[in-house]
Amino acid sequence: MNRLLPHPGLSALLVAMWMVMVNDISFGSLFLGIVIGIVVPLFTAPWWPGRPHVRFAPGIAYVGLVLWDIIIANFEVAAIILFKPNRDLRPAWLTVPLDLTTPEAITVFAGTISLTPGTVSADVSACGKYLLVHALHAPEPGAEVAKVKARYESRLMRIFV
Amino acid sequence: MTGGVSLAEVVVSALIVLGGAFALIGSWGLVRLPSLMERLHGPTKATTLGLGGILVASIVWFQFVRGEWTTHELLVSVFLFVTAPISANMIAKVHLLRLRQGDASEPGGPAGEPLPPAAGVDWATHEAPQLGTPGDLEGD
Numbered sequence: 001m002n003r004l005l006p007h008p009g010l011s012a013l014l015v016a017m018w019m020v021m022v023n024d025i026s027f028g029s030l031f032l033g034i035v036i037g038i039v040v041p042l043f044t045a046p047w048w049p050g051r052p053h054v055r056f057a058p059g060i061a062y063v064g065l066v067l068w069d070i071i072i073a074n075f076e077v078a079a080i081i082l083f084k085p086n087r088d089l090r091p092a093w094l095t096v097p098l099d100l101t102t103p104e105a106i107t108v109f110a111g112t113i114s115l116t117p118g119t120v121s122a123d124v125s126a127c128g129k130y131l132l133v134h135a136l137h138a139p140e141p142g143a144e145v146a147k148v149k150a151r152y153e154s155r156l157m158r159i160f161v
Numbered sequence: 162m163t164g165g166v167s168l169a170e171v172v173v174s175a176l177i178v179l180g181g182a183f184a185l186i187g188s189w190g191l192v193r194l195p196s197l198m199e200r201l202h203g204p205t206k207a208t209t210l211g212l213g214g215i216l217v218a219s220i221v222w223f224q225f226v227r228g229e230w231t232t233h234e235l236l237v238s239v240f241l242f243v244t245a246p247i248s249a250n251m252i253a254k255v256h257l258l259r260l261r262q263g264d265a266s267e268p269g270g271p272a273g274e275p276l277p278p279a280a281g282v283d284w285a286t287h288e289a290p291q292l293g294t295p296g297d298l299e300g301d
Binding site: 017019023070071078082086089090091093095097110111113114118120121122123124125126127132134136 | 183186187189190193194195196198199201202203205206209210230231232233235236239242243245246247249250253254256257270271272273275276279282283284285286287288
């Protein structure tokens with residue numbers, strides 16, 4: 001089982017992506033999708049040295065939360081662009097100390113920050129313990145840091161165990 | 162579709178107008194925000210919902226007007242969510258590097274230059290990854 005499917009999650013994702021891409025539910029396309037789902041992880045296994053341990057139920061809840069926040073983020077950023085003059089804007093650099101340690105979790109955290117309200121992640125520190133984030137409008141930088149840590153990082157800690 | 166307008170067409174039109182409005186606002190943000198880092202916020206966010214609205218409109222159109230089920234739009238949005246933060250991150254890193262080099266053609270913007278995170282460490286743009294961290298090739 002493990003030899004044939006070194007990454008079951010990746011295989012399932014590839015099959016799902018294949019089905020979405022061919023846009024056709026038939027035995028033939030499902031079969032081809034399964035072949036791809038088995039062959040691609042086998043051939044790319046050397047480039048996946050470690051496997052992140054992911055819990056799926058909180059992961060799906062997290063995707064829902066982030067999608068909702070993206071919609072809110074769009075309205076907030078649109079309101080800032082339309083109504084806030086540049087002299088009232090308080091852009092700031094935030095240094096977010098990281099409790100997450102695995103590269104996959106930090107990547108998801110940084111991506112989430114970029115897609116959600118008024119923040120873009122810019123860099124990670126060389127020691128991997130801090131994330132550099134640019135906020136479009138942060139009159140109180142400390143509160144902003146506490147918000148992203150409480151809202152996203154604490155949830156990611158429960159997903160990547 | 163002879164004569165009157167179906168509900169699906171109304172929904173599709175509303176979604177296209179909403180999506181177009183957000184794409185326009187995002188582009189306007191590129192024009193009016195003060196410096197590069199602020200301008201990055203427009204395309205990573207306002208434009209996401211702009212494209213999202215148009216993609217949902219496309220799904221609704223194929224489903225209710227043409228009677229076909231399509232899933233390609235889901236794939237477009239997945240790729241968008243994966244690529245938008247990465248391209249924003251690359252632009253930000255180039256900006257950080259040029260700021261540090263003191264390039265005269267790279268104005269700092271209202272937030273200025275970021276401080277190093279703590280004593281003895283620096284951002285990954287300026288310093289090679291330290292031993293034991295994910296980017297450290299010798300330790301891998």
